[in-house]
Amino acid sequence: MQQLRAVDLVDQQFTTSVDPTLASDPTSGLLTEAAEHNCTLENYLESKLAAETSEADIQALLDRIRHEPGCHHFFAAAVRKCFATHFKSGDLEILSHVMRALYSHDFALDILSLHLKISDVVFEATQLLTDYDCETVGDPQTAVSHLGNIVLFVQMVLTKFRISSPTLKKGDKVVRTDFLRSSRVYSVDDLPHEAKSVFSGWFKAIFDSSSEGIDDIILRSTKPKILLQLSATLFSQACIARQDGRIDNDVLHNGISYFLGPLLNWTLVGVVHAMLFEVQQRGFTATCQLEVLRSLLLAQTCPRVVLRLCSPNLLRVMSSKRAQLINSTRNLDIGAIKSAALQSLGLKGDGIDMHEETPNSPAYTFLDFPKREIHDAFTLARERKAPRIDVTRCLTITTPTKFLLLFWSELGIAAGRGEIETCRRLATFLLVTPKSGVPPLLPLFVYNVLPILIARTDQQAGDSNMSTDLLVTVVSTALSAALHLEWAIQTVCNEHRSLLGQPSAMIARKLASDLRAQRASSNTSAAILQRLSASSAFVTNFPVFMP
Secondary structure, three states, rough: OHHHOOOOOOOOOHHHHHHHHHOOOOOOHHHHHHOOOOOOOHHHHHHHHOOOHHHHHHHHHHHHHHHHHHOOOOOOOHHHHHHHHHHHOOOOHHHHHHHHHHHHHHHHHHHHHHOOOHHHHHHHHEEEEEOOOHHHHHHHHHHHHHHHHHHHHHHHHHOOOOOOOEEEOOOOOOOOOOOHHHHOOOOOOHOOOHHHHHHHHHHHHHOOOOOOOOOOHHHHHHOHHHHHHHHHHHHHHHHHHOOOOOOOOOHHHHHHHOOOOOOHHHHHHHHHHHHHHHHHHHOOOHHHHHOOOHHOOOOOOHHHHHHHHHHHHHHHHHHOOOHHHHHHHHHOHHHHHHHHHHHHHOOOOOOOOOOOOOOOOOOHHHHHHHHHHHHHHHHHHHHHOOOOOOOHHHHOOHHHHHHHHHHHHHHHHHHHHHHHHHHHHHHHHHHOOOOOOOOOOHHHHHHHHHHHHHHHHOOOOOOOOHHHHHHHHHHHHHHHHHHHHHHHHHHOOOOOOOOOOHHHHHHHHHHHHHHHHHHOOOHHHHHHHHHOOOHHHHHHHHHOOOO
C-alpha cells in the first residue's frame, strides 16, 4: 500500500481507509537523503549501488530499502537503469558488484520481481555470458572472476523464480539457459567440440603435479559457457585418476583449491550436482566423490549461494537411510554437510529456522518440514492473514498422497477445535490455487486420498459426524472454487483450459459415480452423497449430483 501511495496510484484518503496505521505517511529516510544530495531517489540509489562499498555496507542499504516500501519502485528503476547501461558497455566490474549484492539479499530479488520483468533481466545477463570472450581483455583472471558473480546471479534467479525453459526469447533474439544448469559428466570422447579442444589443457593445469597453475592463455581460449560444461567432467576424471593411482591426494586437493577462489567458484553448482549423482549411482561407495563434496562444501570460502542452490538435492541425498548407515562406519562429515546446507536456507543445523526459534519451539528436522509448513499456514490463517505453503519443497521430502494425508490430519485437529472456517479456507487454498511445478492436487485428493479418508471414517468408533462434516465442507468448497476459477480464466483470458489437471465437472462426475457405487457398503459415502445432493447451490454448479 505504501508503494502504491508513493507513486500516486492511490490517494492518502484511500490508503487510510484500508489501513489507518498509514495515516501519518512518514517521509522516506532515503528520499530525504536523496534530496540532501540534490538528486532524484532513483539516481541516488543507482549511485549507491554502483559505488565501491563493502559487502556489509551494501547489505545495510538493501535492508533499509526493504523496510521503506515507498522506495521499492525507485530501487527497481535504479537497478534497471544500471543493468541497461552496463550490459551495453560491458562493464563487468559494476555488474558483478551489483549482482553479487542482489543474489546475496533474498528480499532484493523479490522486490525486483514485482517491478521488473525478471525474465528480461535473465535474458540480458545470459546473452552477455553467451557472447563474452576473454581474448581481448587485459586481465582475463579478473574478468572471469567478475563473470562468475553474473553466473551465480542468473543461476539464483532461474532457481528462485522456477524459470525452467531451456531458452529465453526477447524480440527476435533467443538465448539458451541450459549451459547454466549443466551438471552432465561426459566421457572425454563425447565432449562438445569446443570443450574437447581445451579439456586436456584444463585438466593438466588443475590436476597435474607438475602444473604451474592456470595461466592467462588457457583463460583467453575458453569461453565461460564452455568452462561451465567442462567442470563436472574435470572432477569426474580427477576422481577416476585418484582411484587409479595416477594422482595422489595432495594433487586432488590442490585442484579443488582452485575452485574455492573467485576464479572458478562460480562453476561449483554443476560440480556438486554431478558428484551427488555419482554418489547416488554407486550407493555411497564413491569415496573420492564424497571427499570432493566434503572438501568443497565445508570450506570457509565456498560461496553461500552455491550451498543454497544445491541444498535441496544435498539434503535429499544426505538424509537417506543409506547415507546415515555409511556415515556411522566412516568419517564422511555428512552431518556437517547437512548442517551447512540447512544454514544456507536460513535454518539451524537441526532444521529450526534461525529467525523464528523460540525457547519452547519443537525440535523440527529437515524431514519434518512439510508438517512445519502446514502448522505455519494454520497460524497465518488463524490470524486472518494470507496463508502460504511451499508445496514444491514439501514434495521433495514426501509424496503428494502422503503430504495430503498429513495435511488432512492437521485439518482434523483444527476441526476438532471448532475451526471449520479456517479448515475450509486453507483446504481451498491448497487444493485449488494453481502452483507451478506441482502435480494437480485437487484430482489427486478426490481420486486417491478421499477413498482412504472415507474408509477411515467408516471404521471410526463412536460419532463420525465431525469427520463427515469436514469431508463435505472441503469437497464442496474446493470443487465450487475450482469451477469459479475456470469461469474467471475463461472470461478474462478467453481460454478454455483447466489449471488444476482436469475440469471440475469431470472431477465431480467421477466423484458422484464413486459415491453412488459405494453408498450401499459405506455409510460415509452415502452421507456425503446425501449432503452434497441436498445443497441447491452445489447441485446448480454440478447437476450430476441431482437426486
